[in-house]
Amino acid sequence: MPDIQSYGATLVAVSPQTPQTSEELVDAKKLTYPVLSDEGAWTAERYGLVFELDESLRPIYGNFGIDIPTSNGDDTFRLPLAATYVIDTDGKVSWSYVSTDYTTRAEPEDILDALADLE
Numbered sequence: 001m002p003d004i005q006s007y008g009a010t011l012v013a014v015s016p017q018t019p020q021t022s023e024e025l026v027d028a029k030k031l032t033y034p035v036l037s038d039e040g041a042w043t044a045e046r047y048g049l050v051f052e053l054d055e056s057l058r059p060i061y062g063n064f065g066i067d068i069p070t071s072n073g074d075d076t077f078r079l080p081l082a083a084t085y086v087i088d089t090d091g092k093v094s095w096s097y098v099s100t101d102y103t104t105r106a107e108p109e110d111i112l113d114a115l116a117d118l119e
Contacts, residue, residue, distance in 0.1 A: 007115040016041040018073035044080035053077035
């Protein structure tokens, strides 16, 4: 986080969960950055990131205690792909990372490199 801030940047997470569920996550994980709620995943959909969780996988998520409809505040199983964006001061996406594998995230060093390229 200090490295990101050294570039004058801010880290923000966006979740399809309800504001209350996002707030509970921030408290439970003691996150030091804001987690915005994209309830219904409508913003993620505009970025082309939304998919519907296959019906065969829904019970597996349930067995892990993950109730997607309740967390997201609707009756769908819509989820966003894992994505990271570096957005410049003009609002343009200058760097992005998207993965269909929810266990894969952008490497922090790659994000810092993208921020350095903005200078």
